[in-house]
Amino acid sequence: MKDELVSTVFLSEKRKNTLLILINGPATIEEIKESLTGTTSAIMAQIKILFEHGLIEQNDGKYKLTYVGQILMKKIHPLISTLDVLEENKNYWVNRDLSSVPDSLLDRIGEVGKVIIHDPDLSHLFEPPKELLLSLEKTKNVSTLYSYFCPSCPNNYSKLAKKEVNFEMILTKSVYDRLKEEYTEQYNAMMTSKNSNLFICDDDIIKLGALSITDDLVNIAFFNKQGMFDHKKVISFNESARIWGMDLFLYFKEMLYKVEKYPNPIQ
Structure with a gap:
């Protein structure tokens, strides 16, 4: 039967x-x-x-x-949803390192739904996807994580801070140090914004390239199975995917320590 x-x-x-x-x-x-x-x-x-x-x-x-x-x-x-996600982009998923995702969220991978695989050419390797940039221009809330240094991110996120967008950012220690030391103006904008919060983790804690959740999309960069960042990203506009991505962000956030703000910006 x-x-x-x-x-x-x-x-x-x-x-x-x-x-x-x-x-x-x-x-x-x-x-x-x-x-x-x-x-x-x-x-x-x-x-x-x-x-x-x-x-x-x-x-x-x-x-x-x-x-x-x-x-x-x-x-x-849930099984049908999971198969739909994995089978549509099978080559991508079988070559991803998903070890950073807790079992509870792996069980819910079907919630990611239909995705766009962003695979940039050589002239755009370190630029965020245009879908994310357009979303950042209009969003009121952002939660983001980077374990690699994105050259355009200090300017992008300092603009959000100046607009008093609600945003939280998780950075690895090495990325945070570079932001603080080399992009002082942008760092100060983030640290003086009443609606921004930074969280720091050791470089080897989170095996995930990047994660951004805005009001209308989620953008995720998993490392490949060799532990390398190959610049491929998953983008989804599904509300269920945004919830899934936010739950992943909160999972990481609970493990980390917050950067305390000071009355005066660094000089």
């Missing part, structure tokens, strides 16, 4: 997608057809199979999950 139910869900994209539609509530056949491709007869053939296996039922002209369907999809839905 277990194999039969799993086959019912996974051996047909129409059946799987119909069940995913009904997770959100009852739907008419017209509403189901709007989200699926194929003829009415082809869709109805798959709905009939779902009926026969007791996964859906019809009431007042609408289809909905049965209790068995709800139980099954509650377990299967």
